[in-house]
Structures are given as structure tokens and as C-alpha cells.
Amino acid sequence: MTETGGKTSARRLETGWSKARRLRSRGGMRTWVPAVEDGRATRAPQPGQESNIVRGED
Known part of the structure; x- marks a missing residue:
């Protein structure tokens, strides 16, 4: 008989x-x-400092 243990x-x-x-x-x-x-998505205006963050090309 084999024991499997409680682990x-x-x-x-x-x-x-x-x-x-x-x-x-x-x-x-x-x-x-x-x-x-790509121009397909519409974007809401972002007031404040967050509006200057842009994803760019590498």
C-alpha cells in the first residue's frame, strides 16, 4: 500500500x-x-496635465 502524505x-x-x-x-x-x-476611435478632450501624454512611434 502506498501513502501519499498529507501535503x-x-x-x-x-x-x-x-x-x-x-x-x-x-x-x-x-x-x-x-x-x-489610427483615426477610428473618438477621443474625449482631456483637461489638465494628462492631455499632453501621447503615445508616439518608436
Whole structure:
């Protein structure tokens, strides 16, 4: 007869990268944002300092 012991194996925490990779194989949602505006999305005006933050081309 074999004893298994009372220990349960601890699962590693899943990182964001591994979760995205796993979901990609199932056709899950991608979480990237394009670096440059393509003109399709409408933007609300942003008053204050946050309005000067722009994603640029690399």
C-alpha cells in the first residue's frame, strides 16, 4: 500500500504573460493598445496635465 502524505502541491502564481499566452490559444482578448492613433476611435478632450501624454512611434 502506498501513502501519499498529507501535503498538497502548491500551484505557482500565474503571471500576466502566461495568462495572456494561455488565453491567446483559446482566442481570448488581446490586451495591447496600438502605439499610434489610427483615426477610428473618438477621443474625449482631456483637461489638465494628462492631455499632453501621447503615445508616439518608436
